[in-house]
Amino acid sequence: MSRPHSPPATAGRHSSLPHNDGRIIAHFGRQIIIEDGQGQQHRCSARRNLPPLVCGDYISWYYPDPKSCIIHELKSRSSLLARPDGRGKQKIIAANIDQILIVCSPLPELNEGLLDRYLVAATLTSINPLIVLNKTDLLERKQLENYQQRLAIYQQLDYQVIYTSAHEDVAFNQLSQCLHGKTSILVGQSGVGKSSLLNRLLPDVHARIGEVSSATGKGRHTTTTARLYHLPDSASLIDSPGIREFGLWNVSPEQLAQGFPEFVRREDQCRFRDCRHRNEPGCAVLDAVEKEEISHERHASYLRILASLEES
Incomplete structure (x- = not known):
């Protein structure tokens, strides 16, 4: 990885320098x-009139003097991943992302509620989601089969699922192929092994690896800020800090159902156009749940997210 680059001592005033x-x-x-375009890194500050800048942003910059690098323009974003912060304001995690790698594991335990929130965020922002169950080497055969049954619900909805472990080369080759030519971001709970995946995909990174607390079964934060790395085949991978909860930003209760593809396929059959798929008469989604055409667990997850949105 190249070190942050300094300008040549002959750099003049910014009026005569090209913007990069x-x-x-x-x-x-x-x-x-x-x-920059040559792969050189520069330490910069941003003009005060710019909005908050995040990992993945495309920008324009210049050197006003040999000791300063200034970002003066934010380019249009093709996509962004955001969540509410502790005060309910928008916190952008990263921008210009093509793919979200939602990393889960048996330790800490797979949290389908968190997974569903990530999938809703990905769907509503048109970012391709990829589910990764990591640490499968910790599982006995019957345990692995149980996780495969739980994740089969998502595969039936055309979400791609990859199973990875510390000793499985085939799965990592499959994962690498999914990253080709894309900017992807690793997300998930602390302790699910995002840094281990990054180290396996790019051994020179040496990302810090955190342990899982034996008392809580939850991971400890080792990545404190999002960082973009380059992989072979024109791929980029952003490692993001682990979180235990993921709130949905700027999603109304009316929009939530659009993040559940199995609901979208049936909602035009509901009696009421504003159906929330909760207890309304003539609801096609509830009818499909009753017939086990829609997973009871997914519908229950939808109701929990809906309740949280209505409370906020």
């Missing part, structure tokens, strides 16, 4: 690390 294009690969407080 680049991409943000990390953000540490006020310090922003960008990468």
